[in-house]
Amino acid sequence: MLSAEKNRILTQVGPGTPMGDYLRRYWQPIGGASELDNNPIKPMRLFGEDLVLYKDLGGTYGLIDRHCPHRRADLSYGFVEQTGIRCNYHGWLMDQRGNVIEQPYDDTVNPRGKARERCLAKAYPVKECAGLLFAYMGPQPVPELPVWEPFTWENGFREVVISDIPCNWFQCQENSCDPVHFEWMHENWNVRLNGQTAPYAAKHLKLVFEEFEYGHVYKRVREGQKDGDPVWTIGRVTLWPNGFYLGNHFEWRVPIDDENTLSVCWFFMRVPKGREPYVQDKVPTWVSPIKDESGRWISSHVINQDIIAWVGQGTIADRTKENLGASDLGIAMMRKRLFEELDAVAKGAEPKGTVRSANLAKCIELPNITKQTSTEGITLEEYPKHPLLNARLKGFRHCFGQPPEVRKAFCDAMGIKP
């Protein structure tokens, strides 16, 4: 149970809030680069700010205030130029740093005027990596963008999946440090969703949560588990401060505002042995729907099931009414660390895991149970026998609604029939 005050601190993410300001100190994934292929401008709301993300004709990304610095028109109706985004109202042109670089009428009648130097639009840097776009919305100096090792893997099919989730970010992130839910929400509930009442999955018998530089690791022992199983010896990664890493996929929970979260997931699947070299020409991005036609949450896919837990806790979970149990040690640990971090950063410390060395940032390894399958691959014949990858070729089981063209591209890469 938390006090109302602590719950407020964890969940409020708008400008000027301690948690919002803290999370802004990390490069946040805000979507897939291929989202801008058909329409180079996307309105976005992040940390309670209305913004536009764009890619100009020169290929530069920008994330700037949605309202034009002239008279506040909506730049999501603007158009991109070789450099920058132009407002459709009077044609002012802004670059990715927020500089006004053209004011067509003023420039004509007052060519030596300096007025435009005074009107800077709010702007944040954007970087592309492995098909994802990351934005940095925090204070200077900008830290390095950490390139997690999986982003450097080759010979694989990558895809980005996004969804808007109508609830606060932190209940989504708490789910990243909650191993027992896997047994119930994904395994046992699936048994029931399939119309059966048995057999239920192996019980969790023991949990350990450990902190490391880039987050926490949870390790588990389940009934029937062999000694030396990597789920106990290596574990799974709760990526600090708002991510989850599962060996060949990442999930991030990025605050849109207090009541909405952008879910950004990145997936990698190595091609079977013998199909190298495989070079993916474009990383697809798709939106996974979370509700069915009748307005109920979709329950058929793993992440959709998680989403049912998140939104089910309320728009902003009321932690004054909860009762934590033995399975929640990781959650308590994460909350405690967040409060410690808020205090430390307020006193001038670097936020946990911030990377300042360009050399280190080039490739950062994380604990990974299945690394070999992603870096060396397995043969097509080995897939059905593989405990973690056996279902992966049959269909995309993480998020509902993979478009047929993405499935086709995946199957072409893997050398299987759609």
Ligand code: FES
């Ligand atoms: S409001 Fe944008 S150019 Fe006038």
Ligand SMILES: [Fe+2]
């Ligand atoms: Fe889950």
